[in-house]
Amino acid sequence: MVFGRSKRGGTTAPAEPVTLKILVAGGFGVGKTTLVGSVSEIKPLRTEELLTEASLPVDSLKGVEAKSTTTVAMDFGRITINDGLVLYLFGTPGQDRFWFLWDELATGALGAVVLADTRRLENSFAAIDYFERRGIPFTVAVNCFDDAERYPAETIREALDLDGAIPVMLCDARVRESARDVLISVVEHAMRNAARAPADM
């Protein structure tokens, strides 16, 4: 399989690094930026997308056309695996009306993390639905805030009505090892999915 290379298939150009991305989704204030920051080798960077772009679906512009300077911020981090492989992490914008940005982010994504907070589990429903519908492999990671009650992963799986194959784990988004383990779970899950449906993934 050839990918991540220049389309020209140049003859002498050195091999270009392959880039991959994992999305970090979840409700408002659930710890997305914190998780990206704790594993990223760079301080999370911020990009902005202007909502006046012609590429937007017409519907998504309703109600914002008057405010021509509306922007959506996305933050992202980077993990260089080696010279030839770089993993980017993107925190998705939380607001539902920015779905169209998710579509762009989700295109070609290796997988996703859905961060959840047991005090507001319902805030992760939208992200779960989104990735389920698109067949994007994801892990649900419950960010253990200090003042939130702890539940076993299986209780959370039931509460979220998740398929048994979807990994559910507890994490602390502030801790590098914990955030790293969540990412490993996503990639392992993506690998299992690929093995199960090799033809039409």
Added chain:
Amino acid sequence: MTDRWFDEAAGPVVRPYAMTRGRTRSGAKDAQLDLIALVIAEKAGEPEPDGATGSGLLPEEEDKLLADHSLVPEHLDIVALCRSAPLSVAEVAAELDLPVGVVRVLIGDLVEAELVRVTRPVPPAELPDESILREVINGLRAL
């Protein structure tokens, strides 16, 4: 010039798009550049000669950029940024503090001018090889 401030498709042009002369799409025929597409200066491997101007650009790159009056200083910034190492579209946007849409158009111009090229990340609906996924897992474990 005022009529140029409107693009039939886009409606009123917000200020950052002034530097793309109101264009919200790049001229390049390529599909929309992915956020993780890498931007690589065409002359990336070549060291700056002695007496370089300190702009981070090769003299020939600078000549080309300055000769083309449709190019703006931000085009130069992008080429200079990507000369030392490939950078993703998202990183270029963050570094220059410009909206992604604007940066895409500018990069498209530079591709047409053959000053940079861009990699194509994994196409949608396709997962990378299992060997690559294993490499990612091992890399993460080593963090």
